[in-house]
Amino acid sequence: MPEPIDNEPLLEIREVTRRFGALVAVDKVSFSIRKGEIFGIAGPNGSGKSTLFNVITGIPFPPSEGEVLLSGKPIHRLRPHQISRAGVLRTFQKDAEFATLSARENVYASAVYCGQMSPAEAKDAAEQALDDVSLAGERRAKAASDLSVFERKQLMIASAIAGRPKVLLLDEPAAGLTKPEVSGLSDLIHTVHGRGITIVLIEHVLPLLLKTSEHLMVLNQGAVIASGKPEEVVRKPEVVAAYLGKREAGL
Numbered sequence: 001m002p003e004p005i006d007n008e009p010l011l012e013i014r015e016v017t018r019r020f021g022a023l024v025a026v027d028k029v030s031f032s033i034r035k036g037e038i039f040g041i042a043g044p045n046g047s048g049k050s051t052l053f054n055v056i057t058g059i060p061f062p063p064s065e066g067e068v069l070l071s072g073k074p075i076h077r078l079r080p081h082q083i084s085r086a087g088v089l090r091t092f093q094k095d096a097e098f099a100t101l102s103a104r105e106n107v108y109a110s111a112v113y114c115g116q117m118s119p120a121e122a123k124d125a126a127e128q129a130l131d132d133v134s135l136a137g138e139r140r141a142k143a144a145s146d147l148s149v150f151e152r153k154q155l156m157i158a159s160a161i162a163g164r165p166k167v168l169l170l171d172e173p174a175a176g177l178t179k180p181e182v183s184g185l186s187d188l189i190h191t192v193h194g195r196g197i198t199i200v201l202i203e204h205v206l207p208l209l210l211k212t213s214e215h216l217m218v219l220n221q222g223a224v225i226a227s228g229k230p231e232e233v234v235r236k237p238e239v240v241a242a243y244l245g246k247r248e249a250g251l
């Protein structure tokens with residue numbers, strides 16, 4: 001009997017490595033993400049988290065070795081626009097929107113480019129995405145550069161979901177947010193997830209990871225050092241040591 005579809009991996013990373021000269025930024029990393037999951041990734045600065053997103057999306061480079069599969073089909077040799085159109089979209093740590101375009105125009109552009117929609121469809125999809133992230137109506141006509149930090153996070157996520165991703169990769173979305181805003185972001189992630197989008201979340205803010213993720217993987221120096229239930233993973237001595245140093249962790 002075949003497995004039910006929800007138990008089949010939607011995104012599979014197999015033995016992925018990325019080198020920069022002698023530096024191994026991502027070292028034979030393997031994991032798989034089920035459809036409908038929220039999968040968290042943590043790790044100290046420089047542990048290879050963003051590089052992993054870079055090689056999955058091909059933005060700006062592919063893996064040095066290894067395979068990335070979406071619904072069982074290899075995507076690691078595709079061009080970045082083909083990967084995004086296949087259904088893998090990402091956000092960036094730094095603002096990546098068109099600063100002088102309005103919030104509405106930014107989301108529309110993403111719907112046209114990533115979602116390959118007609119102008120009429122893209123207009124509806126953009127408005128729906130802005131509704132989903134609850135960006136206030138009167139702010140939608142503002143230039144992206146005039147939005148607050150939290151509103152730019154709403155815009156970033158609206159732009160991604162307007163492209164109709166199957167998997168959304170969020171790279172440290174809580175950076176720069178206050179505690180109440182992080183709580184708002186958590187609600188936002190759950191709303192997006194409720195729309196049927198599988199989510200991979202890189203985050204330093206552990207309470208957000210614990211509140212949202214069903215599975216947590218921790219990287220250190222490019223390699224996976226722990227993976228499993230979030231509340232168990234964060235207590236593992238090797239994870240504590242990676243964040244605090246062995247002496248402080250009492251090892």
Ligand SMILES: Nc1ncnc2c1ncn2[C@@H]1O[C@H](COP(=O)(O)OP(=O)(O)OP(=O)(O)O)[C@@H](O)[C@H]1O
Pocket residue numbers: 020023025043044045046047048049050051052
């Ligand atoms: N384009 C590049 N060229 C050379 N080295 C790179 C490049 N991109 C990343 N690196 C190096 O790869 C390692 C992993 O970096 P990466 O940005 O993936 O870490 P990270 O876990 O996302 O860190 P942070 O939490 O600070 O964002 C670092 O040593 C970094 O300096």
